[in-house]
Amino acid sequence: MTEQGGQSSNQESRARPGQRRMAQWMRDYARLPGSPDEYIGQDGAPRPVWTRFFDAFAALSPADIERRFASADRHLREAGVTYRAPGDTSDRIWPLSHLPLIIDAADWRQLSAGIAQRAQLFEMVLADLYGEGKLVANGAIPAAAIAGSNEYLRALSGVRPPGGRHLHLYAADIGRGPDGRWWVLSDRTQAPSGAGYALENRLVLSRAFSNLYKSMNVERVAPFFEAFRDSLRASADRDEPRIGLLTPGSFNETYFEHATLARYLGFLLVEGDDLAVSGDRVHIRTVAGLKRLDVLLRRVDSNMLDPLELDASSYLGVPGLVDVLRKSGVVVANMPGSGVMEARALLGFLPNLCRRLLSEDLMMPHIATWWCGQKSAREQVLSRLDEFAIEGAYGRGVPGFPGNAPVLPGELSAADRDRLKDAIANRGIDYVGQELVRLSTTPTWENGRITPRPFVLRVFAAATPNGWTILPGGFCRIAEQADARAVSMGDGASSADVWIVSDKAVATSTLLPAVDTVRIRRIAGVLPSRAADNLFWLGRYLERAEATMRLIRALGTPQRDPTRGNSTGSTPALHSAERIQRMLVAWGATSQTARANPQKVALEALQSEEKFGSALSLVRSAQRTATGLRERLSPDAWQVITEMADRLAVEVHDDDGVVSAAELTLQELASFAGLAQENMNRAAGWRFLEMGRRAERAINTTRFTRQFAYDEAGDEDLDALLTLVDCQITYRSRYLLQPLLAPVRDLAILDPYNPRSVAFQVAALNEHIAALPSLKEHGLIERPQRLAVALEAMLTTAEAATLDVKKLFALEQDLLNLADAIGLHYFPHGPNASRPEKLTGLA
């Protein structure tokens, strides 16, 4: 063979360290007994695509390799690629296996044909099941094998899928069996996850090993996503359709992926609460009123989609959605109810169905499966019970046994084994027996060597007007333990990029872009109310955090200005400190009892986990809010918030620590503000972030002024105020005097040129409100604008001399009302408003 010959002659010509490393890796690579392997074929020889890869890989020095791996990990961390395992309350960093899974293009072509055929078959079966019902009537599928599935939605029986098809995206979990063929382990027809992670893995790995990636002639994944997006667009019944990606929300384990896909595909990321049924259509609640939605790519399970007709306890769906489907008012991908094809009970019937519907043989085998609802199959399984893995016939988990994993009868206690036997004998319809197969392993990188690990590969297929197109690559999960079928991201598993590589010469590689470039597109032109609400609150939380920080810093910094005497003769420094403490208590940053000790107060206000108003809690609230905005925030902005929260949680012990933590945080807040100012698109979203910030700053500044520039305030208090509102320099440059009441009040409240004054904030709010779309058509001025205009007029005409505490208090109330009015007007359905609830009781 030429390949081998080439290798040996090369060995002579370059006696390199790379060669030695390669040889060492080969020697150390111990295949798992009984398992086939991706790298080393059945014949004991390395597969050529892998040899090519490792030749190039080994040419890199060990230090270089580690550096590149570290850079990949850093990118994942910085981009915030995360997931949640069931039960997690915070996100985990995505564990990426550093070596790709490599599949030969010829192998892949065959596999793709099998996947496309399967998708096509499922589509035809679904059309019949929810349509004419011939397959059940003539016995090709037992009715019981369908009726047992929770995903067979009776409410959709007889409903033709809008857009003309049930399946838009199909995925299969596959593995390579001992015979060298790819086997289907399970099908995903409901709402397959993982494509977004596959995308992210590709971006990271192709960047870390750009030359290697280029030289390998790896097929690009971007065209698949473009085809998918274009097909969804084409499925709508108007030209420029609005498409939403429906997510269960930021607590979902794969929320990051939803945000990634929405951003990448240019879809709106929406939750059930963002949508409303009106007329025969689904609409998005936006800051400009209800806007028609044409296509919904869903990541919410079917049964959760409509509390009126499906699971009544669901808060994730849209009441009335099923009825809109009946009237063909929205395309939902995949059509609710398509998950019924995931039932294992159906596997055994697929070969016959394929011959009947497509007049061809099923190309891809699946794990041999016996549905115990049929007598002969049941008897077979019961007679050789220990030779099978027992699975639920329909959903995840085995009825009567805990967890989601298959049950291996041979490993059960005698009592449990008898219980299983009884259950299968009595209600065989609920169980399948599956053949135990050892699947192949793939090389992973561990401590400077390569090691074989079991894996499961999820491949994706998208329906296009020209048939099914397969994502060249996929989502590969790698197991720690030997049975790869239990792989979920929960238990110590990692994921790998998947490279489909041509074994021909790499001459064409220069024609390919170096990496998959993300196609930049604008977020569709509407801003959902929920996103606006989140942006508004993000602005408010960050501004409140800033104000709290200023209070803390003032508390930790003794008055050190020697040029300024103590004109009142009292001990006003203490006095100011007490006022600061009082404010921190009022804001929920510290508790009353700590009042005596300023240092304790500062520490608590800085990083208390319990106090909702502590700087740490505020930044965490901002972070939580930002989580719901992942598809709208730049990675840099997200990173600033994350780092801030992480650093604030690190304990400090003394005044110096408090002050430096406060200063650092203030700098970070400023850098976030800078990022928003310089980098955020000036579409409506930016305005809501800004309005939140402006409203909160106006409120805080008024409150500071009321507290420190009260009618009898001494110069120490006024000095403290100038520091809190960051106006020391302006004041000094203007007045060259010790602080006096009227000039200080004028500067803090009325001065339209001072970017920290209340008047400046109100003017900015006015500008934003005027630029936002008007909701009503009756031509009257809307409430937020009415309040803001009145406030601006008042502030423009007021005189500092007459601004007493009473007026300041009234101003504070007006500002609070304005903030509320903005909330009520633009996001009446936001998280703070009442959400739909169920009628209760046994009616």
Add this chain to the structure above:
Amino acid sequence: MIYDIRHVTTYSYETQVSFARCSLRLEPLSDGGQTLISHNVEIRPKPAERATRRDFFGTLTQSILIETAHRTLRIDSRARVSLDRHPPARDAVSPSWESVRDVAVEATSLGPTSPVGYVFASSLVPVLRPVTAYAAASFPPGGGIIAGAADLMRRIRTEFKYDPKATVISTPLKEVFEKRHGVCQDFAHVMIAGLRGLGLPAAYVSGYLRTIPPPGQPRLQGADATHAWVSVWCGAELGWIGFDPTNDLVVANDHIILAVGRDFSDVSPVDGVIVGARKQKLAVAVDVLLVE
């Protein structure tokens, strides 16, 4: 027999409700033994949209949309129905329960009356081992399906305590079974769970009972509200037969069927989502009078 039915559902809210989208399943069905003569529903406040269709189970479902702010939602349903049912006696000869079980899964239809839709766990009726074991005592090997179902119904009637205060709509079946108390809905769910555990098709029926019993007979439990019982598939020949575990009765001409489904969630007479109410109070009044 002809009955006049009045069924008034009133929701009172603590605060104004600005929006309501509801499904109403209030029209008694027509089948072999029951004929609907007339039906009318009045809703206050008046809905902005009102549409009717038959759901999968054949129940006439009204979808209503209310956009008028309101504190009270009143749904007043009146129906006239004639009954002419001739159920078998509880000791009638019937196929063995094992044969019913085996035939049920051979069905070649997914339609609403196909037994295969009623042998699996459903959202409110899980299949639980202790409940299955409980039911198994009524089904000796080779025993007839009717005798078994009747015996199970009798045992639930005698061994469970009727207690309207013991359970709410969300009380799980497991708890009802362990504590042996509940209302008609709970008893129906327990009986269904036991039958399905054995692989037998069992459906949930919602409906009404005649309010005033025939002279000399006791007033039936559950007559002043909507009622619930169980329908059991007894083989292709006998079809579906009603069993009322709350009253230990094979369903004849005292029961008016409103809707049939897998469990309560398929048939709930008034169901919906509202926006605005902090607290809600529900009152249901049912009157079933014998006309002739």
